[in-house]
Amino acid sequence: MSWRPQYRSSKFRNVYGKVANREHCFDGIPITKNVHDNHFCAVNARFLAIVTESAGGGSFLVIPLEQTGRIEPNYPKVCGHQGNVLDIKWNPFIDNIIASCSEDTSVRIWEIPEGGLKRNMTEALLELHGHSRRVGLVEWHPTTNNILFSAGYDYKVLIWNLDVGEPVKMIDCHTDVILCMSFNTDGSLLTTTCKDKKLRVIEPRSGRVLQEANCKNHRVNRVVFLGNMKRLLTTGVSRWNTRQIALWDQEDLSMPLIEEEIDGLSGLLFPFYDADTHMLYLAGKGDGNIRYYEISTEKPYLSYLMEFRSPAPQKGLGVMPKHGLDVSACEVFRFYKLVTLKGLIEPISMIVPRRSDSYQEDIYPMTPGTEPALTPDEWLGGINRDPVLMSLKEGYKKSSKMVFKAPIKEKKSVVVNGIDLLENVPPRTENELLRMFFRQQDEIRRLKEELSQKDIRIRQLQLELKNLRNSPKNC
Secondary structure (H helix, E strand, C coil), X not given: CCCCCCCXXXXXXXXXXXXXXXXXXXXXXXXXXXXXXXXXXXXXCCEEEEEECCXXXXXXXXXXXXXXXXXXXXXXXXXXXXXXXXXXXXXXXXXXXXXXXXXXXXXXXXXXXXXXXXXXECCCXXXXXXXXXXXXXXXXXXXXXXXXXXXXXXXXXXXXXXXXXXXXXXXXXXXXCEEEEEECCCCCCEEEEECCCEEEEEECCCCEEEEEEECCCEEEEEEEECCCCCEEEEEEEECCCCEEEEEEECCECCCCCEEEEEECCCCCEEEEEECCCCEEEEEECCCCCEEEEEECCCCCCEEEEEEEXXXXXXXXXXXXXXXXXXXXXXXXXXXXXXXHHHCEEEEEEEECCCCCCCCCCCCCCCEECCCCCECHHHHHCCCCCCCCEECHHHHCCCCCCCCCCCCCCCCCCCEECCEECCCCCCCCCHHHHHHHHHHHHHHHHHHHHHHHHHHHHHHHHHHHHHHHHHCHHHC
């Protein structure tokens, strides 16, 4: 029998990246210069949110997707934080609710009005105070409504039930700063990477560490669950300081299944996984390339497909949810690329080339939709449920009818010796210390004035009482 080369057929072999025309980009945006390793961008089917550079406090823009082109310098912002905004995430079930976290140690929930902002927004729908240091990451639970996870520089992960506006659980197993969080499909497992060079798989409700890997040869930075494959993929740096990816079995983290060197560049590798197409996208921070692979459950597990190249370096990337894609153009993924040097946000569509204009069911299977599978009480009670699926053929234009209701008791106070500890967050920088000092001086001055006025009033009342006693009528 004659030898034949082994060709691997794949419907995604010819996927290509298409950059939107300039008029469909978002221009003139003062993208933040913060060096924190986050995307600083979040997108859903209606809005694009970008963290911006601002003097004093932190702010981000929220722009309706149809409002492309040049953005005015005085465009209204969400600007209620006292410190730099470090992460923003849209609620997966309610289009106009967004969570943000900041260096001011708070997490805030904002409600964006229909049609976008008309003026600066400073009042959050909900303020969540529980971390003692700045908060670097926020993540919504993938199947449960109103459950939010936040990771702070106090090495803790807090689980918030937004129905009551309070933290309901704390995961306290990390010994250094948490770099990344990712959920499996039904949200029953959480995986984290940490500066202590450990990869952990955690049962979030109990905080119990199910698996742990000590990654000294492969220093992990980012991790992503690969859908229902029971696999994890991490990006990091090898012992020779080359960028590297590793594939792990979630039930045995003793050794990676495979490790693959990518290149010798220094920028962080951001992984994005599409569970519907089993495609993995790797985007390097500081370079303009996006590599993509197809992942399978059998060896060799990882098959390289192609690479999208661009000369413009990316600071971060937002990803459009599946129900916001253009299925008529066979679009299977869409990035929103932050180009800091140009103040530009570029949409990049990943397209499967097809000649037919009809709906392509083989590349658009049923996908997680905009309806939650569980309530917070059900999930906290131990129930797990797969996401509610939707067809992109029938339902991709439908928007969720859910509405976020903030709890009546929005702020909880912890008063010790007359001081509200949650209102008076300890200062972290010299400027914060000075601001707090001057605020306290003003408060002391005001209280002294009130005290002196009350002293005068007391003396007046004492004189009036004395006069009443000495008057002839009382004799």
